[in-house]
Amino acid sequence: LDLTSNQGSPDQLAALQIKLAKIEAQASAYKNLSSCITAIEELEELKDQKEMQDMALEEIEEKEAQIEDLETYALSLLLPIDEDDNVGAMLEIRPGVGGSESCLFAENLLEMYLSYAELNNWSSKIVSLSKDQQLGKGCKEAIIQITGDQVYGTLKCESGVHKVIRVPETEKSGRLHSSTVGVIVLPDTPPQTFKIQDKDLKVETMRARGAGGQHVNRTESAVRVTHIPSGISAMCQDSRSQHNNKESAMEVLYARVYSIEKQKQVQASMEAKKLQVGSGDRSEKIRTYNFPQNRVTDHRTNLTVHGMEEMLKGNLLQKFIDEAEALQR
Numbered sequence: 001l002d003l004t005s006n007q008g009s010p011d012q013l014a015a016l017q018i019k020l021a022k023i024e025a026q027a028s029a030y031k032n033l034s035s036c037i038t039a040i041e042e043l044e045e046l047k048d049q050k051e052m053q054d055m056a057l058e059e060i061e062e063k064e065a066q067i068e069d070l071e072t073y074a075l076s077l078l079l080p081i082d083e084d085d086n087v088g089a090m091l092e093i094r095p096g097v098g099g100s101e102s103c104l105f106a107e108n109l110l111e112m113y114l115s116y117a118e119l120n121n122w123s124s125k126i127v128s129l130s131k132d133q134q135l136g137k138g139c140k141e142a143i144i145q146i147t148g149d150q151v152y153g154t155l156k157c158e159s160g161v162h163k164v165i166r167v168p169e170t171e172k173s174g175r176l177h178s179s180t181v182g183v184i185v186l187p188d189t190p191p192q193t194f195k196i197q198d199k200d201l202k203v204e205t206m207r208a209r210g211a212g213g214q215h216v217n218r219t220e221s222a223v224r225v226t227h228i229p230s231g232i233s234a235m236c237q238d239s240r241s242q243h244n245n246k247e248s249a250m251e252v253l254y255a256r257v258y259s260i261e262k263q264k265q266v267q268a269s270m271e272a273k274k275l276q277v278g279s280g281d282r283s284e285k286i287r288t289y290n291f292p293q294n295r296v297t298d299h300r301t302n303l304t305v306h307g308m309e310e311m312l313k314g315n316l317l318q319k320f321i322d323e324a325e326a327l328q329r
Contacts, residue, residue: 043059084262085150085152090143090255091184092142094142095179096182097180101170101171101179102179102180107139109181110139112313112314113155123148125145127238127248127252130142143252157321159185160284161285163180164289166290184259186255196253201228203226222242236252294306305320
């Protein structure tokens with residue numbers, strides 16, 4: 001198969017490259033499994049030689065452990081590939097129940113995901129961010145764009161409701177409160193086959209607003225784009241450039257509309273439903289961050305990890321993602 005040929009569209013060539021990479025990975029896994037099995041068969045013969053027995057038993061144990069890992073990896077290669085797994089992601093973080101405390105925890109999660117992106121050498125950009133105006137900090141809404149290898153495939157299991165239990169800094173009596181934050185992870189680059197017609201878009205410009213609703217500049221730099229058939233909209237006002245704000249709003253809108261269309265397809269497929277973590281519902285409570293007990297618990301996998309500070313630095317997030325991916329298998 002010659003992928004350097006000029007025949008075929010860029011999308012077709014990209015799809016072939018993905019398929020070829022999967023076939024090569026499957027072939028490599030099979031080769032490594034066969035090699036381990038052959039090695040064990042040879043070591044079994046050496047067990048009968050007294051001077052070689054201890055060495056043979058030790059190496060057999062190592063090869064059996066390798067086979068167990070390879071079987072798990074090979075099984076994962078047989079699962080259907082989500083065509084969006086290898087693209088970037090848009091993360092939307094919004095406070096839920098809990099008022100200002102929910103906004104403060106939303107800011108914690110924002111910092112956690114940005115730190116996790118940095119740990120993975122991914123690029124990240126804050127597309128939109130609005131703070132709690134009463135506190136002068138916190139996060140009333142944040143949209144971040146993360147680009148890199150396997151970003152969406154890695155982070156998609158983070159969609160859902162994140163619950164926090166702690167004493168808010170705004171609580172004078174020292175009582176524990178529980179608050180929630182909603183996280184939505186969307187594929188950032190919809191496939192070339194997914195298009196939105198210009199006639200289905202409504203673009204509005206307005207003056208950006210700051211604290212108290214006052215205008216922060218004299219030009220209509222803020223842009224809101226609405227997908228008329230679905231009513232879904234996206235607004236951006238962070239840049240002083242109307243062009244940049246429109247571009248950012250369009251990226252967010254495309255991700256939102258594509259995600260809704262994709263959900264419809266997934267819900268129509270019984271096979272896909274079986275592969276979801278939990279119900280896949282964005283309103284599902286997936287994780288609780290219990291500050292007094294210094295522990296984080298995932299309600300889908302029952303994984304509990306202690307170390308809140310390290311968790312919010314992004315250092316422990318991979319453990320939860322690995323467990324969620326294992327559950328899918």
